[in-house]
Amino acid sequence: MDQPVVGILHPGSMGAAVAACAAKNAAAVLWCEEGRSPASAARAEQAGLAPVATLSVLLERSDIVISLCPPAAAEDVAAEVAAGGFGGWYVEANAISPERMQRINELLSPGVRAVVDGAVVGSPPVRGKSPTLYLSGPLDVVAAVEVLFAGTAVRTKTLGAEVGQASALKLAYSSFQKTSRVLAALALGVAREHGVDQELIEVAFRRTGSYLAEPEYVAKTAARAWRWGPELEEAADALAAAGLPPDMLRAAASTLARWNDAKDDSSLTLADALDRLAHP
Incomplete structure (x- = not known):
C-alpha cells in the first residue's frame, strides 16, 4: 500500500x-x-x-x-x-x-x-x-x-x-518497570517519615540500576498514575491467566490510584507526590 x-x-x-x-x-x-x-x-x-x-x-x-x-x-x-x-x-x-x-x-x-x-x-x-x-x-x-x-x-x-505476542511483551516489561517505581516511592515515603530519606538515596547511589537513586521519577510516576494503574491491572490479568499470582501488581495499581488527581501534572515535586501518597 x-x-x-x-x-x-x-x-x-x-x-x-x-x-x-x-x-x-x-x-x-x-x-x-x-x-x-x-x-x-x-x-x-x-x-x-x-x-x-x-x-x-x-x-x-x-x-x-x-x-x-x-x-x-x-x-x-x-x-x-x-x-x-x-x-x-x-x-x-x-x-x-x-x-x-x-x-x-x-x-x-x-x-x-x-x-x-x-x-x-x-x-x-x-x-x-x-x-x-x-x-x-x-x-x-x-x-x-x-x-x-x-x-x-x-x-x-x-x-x-501470533496476535497477543506484542501485548505480552509490553506487559511483561511494565510488570517490572512500573511496579519498581511504585516500590521506590513507598520506600522513600517511609524513609522520609523517619528523617532518613537522603540517607536511603545515598545507599541506593552506591548500587547500580536502582530507581531509589533517581527520586525525581516518583513525581513523574505520580503524574502518569492515572494510566499506569490500569496498565498494571492488565498486567495482573496476564499474570493470573498464566497461573502466576497477580496480587503484587494489583497492590501497585491500588497504590497508583492515590495519585489519580495528579494527572499529567508536570509541576509536581517529590515532596508533593509523597504527601499525596501518604494522605490521599
Whole structure:
C-alpha cells in the first residue's frame, strides 16, 4: 500500500507523537475532533495531523487505524470502530493483556482486513527519544506497518505472526518497570517519615540500576498514575491467566490510584507526590 491514509485514536502524548512519525510516510494522518479536549486539539495541531469532524468520517477515509488510548478504553474504542464498519487494517497498540487483545481481534475480524497487535516500549518519540513499536500478527500486514515508520524516530520490530505476542511483551516489561517505581516511592515515603530519606538515596547511589537513586521519577510516576494503574491491572490479568499470582501488581495499581488527581501534572515535586501518597 503506497502512502496510506492513517487514522489515530486518539492523539494523547504518545498517540500524537507516534502519529507525527507515521505522517512522514502516509498520505495523511487523521484525527477525530468529536469529544476531544482542547489539549488533544493542540497536540494534534502541533503534530501536523488533519482534523475530521466525526469518527465515521475518519473510518471512511482511513486505510489504517492506530489505536493508542488509555488501556481501560481499548475495547470500547475497538467496539466503536467495529460499529462504524471500518474495513481496513487496525493496529491495536495499547498496553492491554493478551486476552483482551484476542477479544479485540475477534470483535474486529469479521469486518476489517486485518488486526495487528502492537506495543510501544519507551517514551514518546520527541526531543531525541526513539521508542520501539513491537508488532505481531499477519506478517504481510505487519511488514506494511513497519514501512509506515521507516526512517522515523519510531523503531519497529516484528515478534511473530501470533496476535497477543506484542501485548505480552509490553506487559511483561511494565510488570517490572512500573511496579519498581511504585516500590521506590513507598520506600522513600517511609524513609522520609523517619528523617532518613537522603540517607536511603545515598545507599541506593552506591548500587547500580536502582530507581531509589533517581527520586525525581516518583513525581513523574505520580503524574502518569492515572494510566499506569490500569496498565498494571492488565498486567495482573496476564499474570493470573498464566497461573502466576497477580496480587503484587494489583497492590501497585491500588497504590497508583492515590495519585489519580495528579494527572499529567508536570509541576509536581517529590515532596508533593509523597504527601499525596501518604494522605490521599
